[in-house]
Amino acid sequence: MTRTLVVVTAVFLAALGFRAAAQSGPTRGVDGQHIFRFDTFGDEQLWTRTLHMEQAVATVSPATALSVGLKVDSDALPASVADAIRAGKVDLNDPAVTIALLKLNAVVGVIGKVNDANQLESVGVTCGLCHSTVDDSFAKGIGHRLDGWPNRDLNVGAIVALSPVLTPQQRAVFNSWGPGRYDPRLQAFDGTNFISLNSSTLPVEIPPAYGLRHVGFETVTADGPVAYWNSYVAVSQMGGHGSFSDPRIGLTITQTPDLVTPKLPALVEYELSLEAPAPPRGSFNRDAATRGEDVFRDAGCASCHTKPAFTDVLRLPGNDQPLLHAPAETGMEPLYALRSATNGYRTAPLRGVWQHPPYFHDGSAKDLPAVVSHYNTVQSLGLTAQQQADLVEYLKSL
Numbered sequence: 001m002t003r004t005l006v007v008v009t010a011v012f013l014a015a016l017g018f019r020a021a022a023q024s025g026p027t028r029g030v031d032g033q034h035i036f037r038f039d040t041f042g043d044e045q046l047w048t049r050t051l052h053m054e055q056a057v058a059t060v061s062p063a064t065a066l067s068v069g070l071k072v073d074s075d076a077l078p079a080s081v082a083d084a085i086r087a088g089k090v091d092l093n094d095p096a097v098t099i100a101l102l103k104l105n106a107v108v109g110v111i112g113k114v115n116d117a118n119q120l121e122s123v124g125v126t127c128g129l130c131h132s133t134v135d136d137s138f139a140k141g142i143g144h145r146l147d148g149w150p151n152r153d154l155n156v157g158a159i160v161a162l163s164p165v166l167t168p169q170q171r172a173v174f175n176s177w178g179p180g181r182y183d184p185r186l187q188a189f190d191g192t193n194f195i196s197l198n199s200s201t202l203p204v205e206i207p208p209a210y211g212l213r214h215v216g217f218e219t220v221t222a223d224g225p226v227a228y229w230n231s232y233v234a235v236s237q238m239g240g241h242g243s244f245s246d247p248r249i250g251l252t253i254t255q256t257p258d259l260v261t262p263k264l265p266a267l268v269e270y271e272l273s274l275e276a277p278a279p280p281r282g283s284f285n286r287d288a289a290t291r292g293e294d295v296f297r298d299a300g301c302a303s304c305h306t307k308p309a310f311t312d313v314l315r316l317p318g319n320d321q322p323l324l325h326a327p328a329e330t331g332m333e334p335l336y337a338l339r340s341a342t343n344g345y346r347t348a349p350l351r352g353v354w355q356h357p358p359y360f361h362d363g364s365a366k367d368l369p370a371v372v373s374h375y376n377t378v379q380s381l382g383l384t385a386q387q388q389a390d391l392v393e394y395l396k397s398l
Contacts, residue, residue, distance in 0.1 A: 032270025035263050036147060037132070040111050040124030042259045046189050046239025048122040056162035057112065058120045062092040062101060066141040069154035069179055073145050074138040076106035082138070108132050108145060125238055127230075127267070130154060130182065131209040148210030148274035150356050152180035157203070177203040181363065185339040188236035190253045195236075197251070202336050204361045211276030211351040214309040220348070220361040221340035222313055222322035223248075226271060227264045234260045248341035276352030276398075283354065284396035292394025295387045300379070310350035310398065322346055331378035333362050354396045368392045 047053045062072070074082065081104070084090045090097055099120055102112030109129025113122040133151045134143035141153075157177030160166075166174075177183065181203035188195045204220070212218050218226050223246075235244040235253050242260025245252040296302055304312045304325075315323045324344030327334035337343050345361070359365040365374055372391050376383045383391065 032266035032268070032273075033147070035267045036127045036270050037109075037145070038105065038111060038126055039263065040126055041234050041238065041240025041242060041263070042124075043234075043239040043241070044122045044124040045191055045241060047124050050165070050189070050239070051160070051163040052165055053163055054112070054120045054123045055164055057102075057110075057123055058099065059095050060098055060162070061095050062097050065098060065107070066092075068158050069151055070110065070141070070159075071108040071132070071134045071151065071153075072101060072138075072142040073106050073108050073134065074143050075145070076104050077138075078104075085139075085142075108134065109151075127209075127234075130156065130206045146277075148208060148271070149277070150180070150206040150208045152206060152356065154206065155179045156182045156206075173201050176201065180206055182206055184233065184237055185336070188251055188253065189239045190236075191239070191241060191255045195251070197249070198339055202339065204336060205356075205358065205363045208276075208352060208356050209271055210274040211309065211349060212274070213272045214314075215311055215349050216314045216319060217322040217346055220345055221337055221342050222324060222344070222346040223341040226268045230264055230267055230271075231260060246341060277355055279354050279397055284393045286397075288390045288393035289397040290394075292387075292390035292392065292397075295383065295391045296394055299381045299383060299387075299391075301375075301391075304347040305350055311347040313346040331374060332360065333364065336361060350395065350398050353398055368395050371395070 066072070077085070081090070085092075096118070098107075099112070099114055099118055101107050102110065102120065103114040103118075105111070109126050109132060111124045111126060112120050115121050128145070128147065130151055131149070132145055132147045133149045133153070134141065135146055137143040155178065157174035161171040161174040173186075183201045183203040185197050186201050187197055207218075207220065209218075212226060216225060217223075219229050223229065223232075228246075231242070231244050232246070234240040235242045235255075236251065240260045241255050242258045243254045243256075244260075245254075296305075306312050306315070313322045313324075322342070324342055324346055325332075326344055327337050330345065332345050337345055353359075353368070357365075357367050359368070359371045360374075365371045369388070369392050372383070372388045372395075375381060376388060
């Protein structure tokens, strides 16, 4: 056993006590948080038994893991471990430390089963892998969890490409995605086999999972309400042991017992409790934002981006069908919509929009000025440079 692993192993018992406490929420809301952070829905059937990611992860150092966007929850680190890291007594280039961090449940969104010989036996992932990050308060990539924030540093494709069972061609596809991007319409996993959904890949930006309470249809193509997308992702993408069916896209997966569906109500309740983050102090010009609000209204932006969530997706009677916009209506890339169940795009909610560049589902707008410029051109708004700048400040204030 290496010296660094000895340092971390000394506090495993205390850490496991923390882990048990974190998983024993007495209320439904806490249960939803636990599901979001720690429940794999049995997706080890994909990540371990099919992709054999436990073999790859066992050779990955914390430094490498951080470089592909994985995050470490500083609250899961006992004080002695945190102190050892600060003092440089923990070698972050040692894969044994990765195993130790997994044993502490400290790697955000990744659950590893470690045996008594400190060998990694299985790996699964949770909702928090893509839809949580950390505040970097301890170090870059290490800090307090920020649930609902999209992990735009996470290179899912590069991580999957580490699987020892993939062909070079498959690795090339996954490696083509890049940080913060994922293709949920490339293929599905039915518990045993991969089902091809499209012949080519078209990754999109990982979306935020906060500020959804008044949205109703959380995905960019509004395929269904929050629970629908949770089910689709948990079963067909994460590889959870559950059932999902949508005749619109010709996909039905049936697995018993269903480890996903019974947990959706609590999971949705927690997700809807996640408020969009307020803009940091001093991050926008208040006077310009006030002028920008007038521009937002006068230019017609508010006709689609209606309060409180700044989207019109629930405008139709009954709120059970989404109001959609054709790609050409807003100048959006059309191909991803054609791969969805709706063939259109919903109006994006704007709360917390300052936090998650780049913008649009395909990341084609690198920042908020690019967003404003896009609509000024496509919608022929005729905004002056000053008006565009003011509008950007207003968006930064939401």
